[in-house]
Amino acid sequence: MKSLLMxxxxxxxxxxxxxxxxxxxxxxxxxxxxxxxxxxxxWTEFSVALGFIGLAMMALQFVxxxxxxRIEASYGVDILLQFHRYISLVAFGLILIHPALLFINQPExxxxxxxxxxxxxxRAAVAGTLALIVLVVTSIWRQPLNIPYEPWRILHGVxxxxxxxxxxxxxxxxxxxxSLFWKELLWSAIAIIALLLLAxxxxxKPWFMAKKLYLVEEVVPQRGDVWTLVLxxxxxxxxxxxxxxxxxxxxxxxxxxxxxxxxxxxxxxxRGDRLEFSIKALGDFTRQIKDVEPGTKAYLDGxxxxxxxxxxxxxxxxxxxxxxxxxxxxxxxxxTAAERQDDRPFLLIYASKTWEDVTFRDELDTLxxxxxxxxxxxxxxxxxxxxxxxxxxxxxxxxxxxxxxRGSRQYFICAAPVVMDQVELALHELNVPVTNIHMEHFNLx
Ligand SMILES: Cc1cc2nc3c(=O)[nH]c(=O)nc-3n(C[C@H](O)[C@H](O)[C@H](O)COP(=O)(O)OP(=O)(O)OC[C@H]3O[C@@H](n4cnc5c(N)ncnc54)[C@H](O)[C@@H]3O)c2cc1C
Numbered sequence: 122m123k124s125l126l127m128x129x130x131x132x133x134x135x136x137x138x139x140x141x142x143x144x145x146x147x148x149x150x151x152x153x154x155x156x157x158x159x160x161x162x163x164w165t166e167f168s169v170a171l172g173f174i175g176l177a178m179m180a181l182q183f184v185x186x187x188x189x190x191r192i193e194a195s196y197g198v199d200i201l202l203q204f205h206r207y208i209s210l211v212a213f214g215l216i217l218i219h220p221a222l223l224f225i226n227q228p229e230x231x232x233x234x235x236x237x238x239x240x241x242x243x244r245a246a247v248a249g250t251l252a253l254i255v256l257v258v259t260s261i262w263r264q265p266l267n268i269p270y271e272p273w274r275i276l277h278g279v280x281x282x283x284x285x286x287x288x289x290x291x292x293x294x295x296x297x298x299x300s301l302f303w304k305e306l307l308w309s310a311i312a313i314i315a316l317l318l319l320a321x322x323x324x325x326k327p328w329f330m331a332k333k334l335y336l337v338e339e340v341v342p343q344r345g346d347v348w349t350l351v352l353x354x355x356x357x358x359x360x361x362x363x364x365x366x367x368x369x370x371x372x373x374x375x376x377x378x379x380x381x382x383x384x385x386x387x388x389x390x391x392r393g394d395r396l397e398f399s400i401k402a403l404g405d406f407t408r409q410i411k412d413v414e415p416g417t418k419a420y421l422d423g424x425x426x427x428x429x430x431x432x433x434x435x436x437x438x439x440x441x442x443x444x445x446x447x448x449x450x451x452x453x454x455x456x457t458a459a460e461r462q463d464d465r466p467f468l469l470i471y472a473s474k475t476w477e478d479v480t481f482r483d484e485l486d487t488l489x490x491x492x493x494x495x496x497x498x499x500x501x502x503x504x505x506x507x508x509x510x511x512x513x514x515x516x517x518x519x520x521x522x523x524x525x526x527r528g529s530r531q532y533f534i535c536a537a538p539v540v541m542d543q544v545e546l547a548l549h550e551l552n553v554p555v556t557n558i559h560m561e562h563f564n565l566x
Pocket of ligand 1: 383385401562
């Protein structure tokens with residue numbers, strides 16, 4: 122019973138949430154158990170408590186974004202990043218309320234804002250808060266501010282480390298000044314853990330990646346401005362994965378440079394020794410794929426993701442809903458099913474712009490001969506003699522094709538964000554249980 126609990130995905134996911142809450146509230150516990158010698162009044166203590174929680178939450182952001190496989194496997198990267206975004210705002214709010222309460226309650230503390238005369242621990246707090254404000258503004262408004270992804274990611278990392286280091290320096294400085302031994306110890310431990318995590322992400326992970334080299338075997342053109350990059354492991358067994366998962370690819374540069382892009386594997390999950398990534402030419406990096414030479418070095422960080430058919434052995438069948446390049450994880454699921462001679466029914470509802478654009482059109486046709494696969498193509502700009510579905514995947518269309526016993530299938534959606542939202546809503550309206558709907562977002566940021 123005990124071991125069943127420990128291995129149940131829900132139990133593990135709950136365990137992580139429990140750990141998160143415990144660490145966030147730990148500084149508060151230390152504050153309660155070891156209060157300062159002289160009471161500073163309720164509002165001051167309350168303000169300090171909020172600052173402590175905010176700072177602990179900031180430190181935990183490093184854990185959430187460190188791509189630790191065990192944590193990621195419980196939720197999926199997109200859920201973790203969604204949590205990262207929202208909880209950052211909560212931490213930011215708590216950190217701003219912390220001085221605001223002090224200023225209202227003890228107006229003389231406003232002098233601490235005078236960075237020329239204030240003690241260093243107050244200067245650290247002011248500088249850290251400024252770094253945090255820039256961090257939040259550039260993250261929420263990255264696209265309207267026209268900041269390209271790569272420079273933004275570097276700036277984001279630098280500002281996050283700066284804000285946390287200054288925040289910890291402030292907390293340590295105040296603890297030292299007030300001779301609060303336990304708090305000093307706690308913040309030192311948090312600082313060391315944050316530093317270790319940074320070393321893990323920046324040095325240990327890239328080092329492991331560098332030890333597992335892949336070479337590009339070929340680049341195969343596909344319909345719809347898509348190129349399939351075929352990778353072969355060199356001197357190791359490759360990367361086993363669950364069909365539908367993805368990996369971060371570094372191409373032709375050292376993994377220590379940290380310029381990687383996420384792509385779903387489009388090949389069979391049982392062929393970790395020959396990995397295929399089908400990539401649509403959309404931006405700086407993806408437009409270069411077609412010119413990649415065979416023999417180019419590649420490094421992978423993965424597999425990641427919970428968007429996989431693998432976890433539903435007892436389901437009666439699958440409904441896959443793809444739009445454009447969202448077909449890649451589905452292709453992996455279907456190819457794996459064909460290799461395993463999976464006899465469960467698969468329904469693929471696949472939206473494309475034109476008939477010529479349909480990526481994997483011919484490969485999908487071949488798959489219908491190997492597994493119980495029904496394909497519904499939906500075209501936005503159909504040819505004149507087109508007899509099939511047109512327009513968008515909406516509620517009426519779904520209602521015509523999905524099985525009457527809605528809960529008997531698992532539903533996987535991967536498409537443009539607006540399409541995914543509409544399909545999700547339509548499935549809810551058609552009484553598909555929420556636990557049977559799985560989504561993969563290609564736009565993490
Ligand atoms: C889980 C997942 C699976 C994906 N699978 C596929 C796939 O199978 N096939 C495919 O063609 N595309 C896939 N993508 C999308 C792909 O990662 C982006 O299109 C690509 O990184 C864009 O890079 P770019 O420099 O060409 O475009 P840019 O024009 O520079 O960027 C366009 C947008 O892509 C995002 N982006 C850019 N660089 C990165 C990066 N390094 N890391 C994360 N996001 C970035 C940003 O939101 C940016 O605004 C996937 C994305 C995710 C999150």
